[in-house]
Structures are given as C-alpha cells and as structure tokens.
Amino acid sequence: MNKIVSATADLITSLGMIIFVLLMTVMAMIFVGHGLYHQVFLKCMTPWQAEAASWVLSFGVETTVLVITCNVKHLSSNKLPLFFAICSGFIVLFFIDAFDFTQSGLDIAIRWFIGLLVSGVNYVYSELFVKKLSDAKQSADLRFEIANLNQQNNSISQELINTKSSLTKANLDIERLVEYVAELETFKKDQLDKLKCPYCQTAFETVFKLSSHKGVCEHNPKKGQKQSIFEEHLR
Ligand SMILES: [Zn+2]
Numbered sequence: 001m002n003k004i005v006s007a008t009a010d011l012i013t014s015l016g017m018i019i020f021v022l023l024m025t026v027m028a029m030i031f032v033g034h035g036l037y038h039q040v041f042l043k044c045m046t047p048w049q050a051e052a053a054s055w056v057l058s059f060g061v062e063t064t065v066l067v068i069t070c071n072v073k074h075l076s077s078n079k080l081p082l083f084f085a086i087c088s089g090f091i092v093l094f095f096i097d098a099f100d101f102t103q104s105g106l107d108i109a110i111r112w113f114i115g116l117l118v119s120g121v122n123y124v125y126s127e128l129f130v131k132k133l134s135d136a137k138q139s140a141d142l143r144f145e146i147a148n149l150n151q152q153n154n155s156i157s158q159e160l161i162n163t164k165s166s167l168t169k170a171n172l173d174i175e176r177l178v179e180y181v182a183e184l185e186t187f188k189k190d191q192l193d194k195l196k197c198p199y200c201q202t203a204f205e206t207v208f209k210l211s212s213h214k215g216v217c218e219h220n221p222k223k224g225q226k227q228s229i230f231e232e233h234l235r
Helices: 001-010 015-041 047-071 079-097 104-192 208-217 229-234
Strands: none
Touching: 001 015, 015 047, 015 079, 015 104, 047 079, 047 104, 079 104
C-alpha cells in the first residue's frame, strides 16, 4: 500500500507530470487561439485562408510559448513566461466575449474567472516546469558526480590494497634481511674468535700469525713447548 502511495506521489511530483499538464494547456490554447484568430481573420480573408492562417498562427504562437518557457534561462528576461501567461488570459477573454458588457454580471464574472484561471495555470506551470527541469538537471549532475567519486574511491581503494601488499612484502624482506645480518654477524664473530689467542685474547689478522704467536704467548702455560696437532686443533 505504501509503495502505491509513494509511486503515486512520485508520479504527481515528477517532471513528466508537469510536462503532461503543460502540453494539455498548450493544446487547449491552440484551439482557443484558433477560435479567436479565425473570428478576426474572417473579416479580411476568404474562409479557407482564415481557417488555415488561424490554425498555423495558433500552433506557432503556442509552440513559441512552449519553447520560450523551456528555454527561459537562456533569455535575458525571465519575465517572458509571465507576459505569455497574461497573453493567454487575454486570448481566452477575447474568445469568450468577456468584454461584452451587455451580458449579465454573473456571465461576465464567469468569463473573467476563466481567463484569470488560464493565465494563472499557464504562469504557475511554466515557472514550475523551469524549476523542476533545473532540479532534474542538478540531480543528474549530482548523480554523475557521485558515480565519478565512487569510481575514484574504487581506484584509490585498489591502490591502497596494492600499497598494503607491497608494504607487507617489503616488511617480510626486511625481516629476512635482519635475519641474514644477524647470521652474518654471528659468522663474523666466530671467524674473529678463531683469530684470537686463547691465552691472552689478542686478535690476529691471519691464522698463521696466530699459530706462530700461540707458541710464544706470555700466558701460554706450555710456552716454548711443542704442542701436538690434536691440542692445537682443540684450541
Ligand atoms: Zn696470546
């Protein structure tokens, strides 16, 4: 039920509905305009000329009104819809003899009421149409902008994911490098320890220098004695 109500509300407030009503008033005004122009043209044209000219003029005038209403923002004056609404009112007033003051007061009042109503409806709908059209364009622009922003957001998210994965890979590489460095340090320390004299802890550049030193080291309890190869290896 709520869906039907909201769909009806959407239809009533839609741009399509305004265009439909605007077209109905334009079509009605084509007939009214034709009637008025025909009465005038008959006085100076043959009947077929008056008929053709009044249809063409009425159609032309109402199409002009419609085109001007739709494109009012491109014109220097936005009072044109008001001017055409007043003109429509006068076309109706002349057509229904509202200026024939020999009629009863009630008849004249009814005719003037119809003329004013047509003017009012024309003006209100042309204003409404222009505002609704600009709203529709604005909302289409906003939708386009939102789609653009979403696309940008998606590409930035993808970039972020890529960067995160690169960062994780870099972190793993760093951890591996740190392990290598630690291993290298241990290896270096071992190698340096092997070049130290076990008695006085003096470091030597080569194994040969260390070997020749060990025999004469001040702290070597067996200084001056020949050491076996086995003992030498143990040291
Ligand atoms: Zn030594």
